[in-house]
Amino acid sequence: MYDHKFVPANPGDSRAPCPALNALANHGYLPHSGRDIGLLQLIHALRHVYNLSLPFAFMLSFVGILLCGHGFFRLDLQGLAAHNRIEHDGSLAHGDAAPGNRFAPIPVNKSMFHTFLVYAALGQGIYLEDFMRARVDREAQLQKPLDSLRAQIGQGEAALAWLVMRDDDGKIPLGWLEQWWGEERLPDTWTKPHRVVGILEARTKANVVADGMAKLRLQDQFRRKC
Numbered sequence: 001m002y003d004h005k006f007v008p009a010n011p012g013d014s015r016a017p018c019p020a021l022n023a024l025a026n027h028g029y030l031p032h033s034g035r036d037i038g039l040l041q042l043i044h045a046l047r048h049v050y051n052l053s054l055p056f057a058f059m060l061s062f063v064g065i066l067l068c069g070h071g072f073f074r075l076d077l078q079g080l081a082a083h084n085r086i087e088h089d090g091s092l093a094h095g096d097a098a099p100g101n102r103f104a105p106i107p108v109n110k111s112m113f114h115t116f117l118v119y120a121a122l123g124q125g126i127y128l129e130d131f132m133r134a135r136v137d138r139e140a141q142l143q144k145p146l147d148s149l150r151a152q153i154g155q156g157e158a159a160l161a162w163l164v165m166r167d168d169d170g171k172i173p174l175g176w177l178e179q180w181w182g183e184e185r186l187p188d189t190w191t192k193p194h195r196v197v198g199i200l201e202a203r204t205k206a207n208v209v210a211d212g213m214a215k216l217r218l219q220d221q222f223r224r225k226c
């Protein structure tokens, strides 16, 4: 369970295209303003709320601040929207950066989010396999395919979201998805992962997502030919 109340972002608050970090700021595990976040503060929040291992929390925080931070290694959440640093086209619930724009849209795109929820509707939650299907369909809409690094980031986000938000049945229940991804709040009945989530586990799950997506693309090609 978590111990900080949810307070939605105020108009001037800085937010990212990342549901996990916005939820941390909305609950006050990160400064509610979303500004001037330090490395240790970010590491602590990721460990405390999502039960990431120290090396994993360090790695994500260090890379995030290095690529998108400002001043003496500080981060404003909106800096994470810098296009093609970590942010990439083909997000599941965020629009792509407009041509020539340095920053991608930050708020959740309601219509894309509803499309995404359809993948969860059948099993009343999103399983890892549903993430694979959703990503394949979303990436198929892109004018230009994602390069290998950005494709891997997309797979990593799906794997990590599943690892930290899934229930004991291996799905992120529909209601949790609506609250966490849609409203950027920690779901009322969610509890953090029982076991620490480390780099190896996240890498392994991201590879499972990558392999699953490759298989689905082959099946799709085969179906189109028949």
Ligand code: HEM
Pocket: 016, 017, 018, 019, 020, 021, 046, 050, 052, 060, 061, 063, 064, 065, 080, 081, 086, 087, 088, 089, 090, 091, 092, 093, 094, 157, 158, 160, 161, 164
């Ligand atoms: C438990 C930790 C985390 C989880 C579960 C998580 C999950 C996610 C998910 C699911 C998305 C995709 C949003 C979408 O497709 O609409 C996302 C996006 C993003 N996250 Fe996180 N995240 C975590 C930590 C971090 C950290 C530490 C950083 C950097 C400091 C970060 C930076 C980003 C950025 C820049 C995006 C936008 C990528 C895009 O274009 O889709 N995330 N995150």
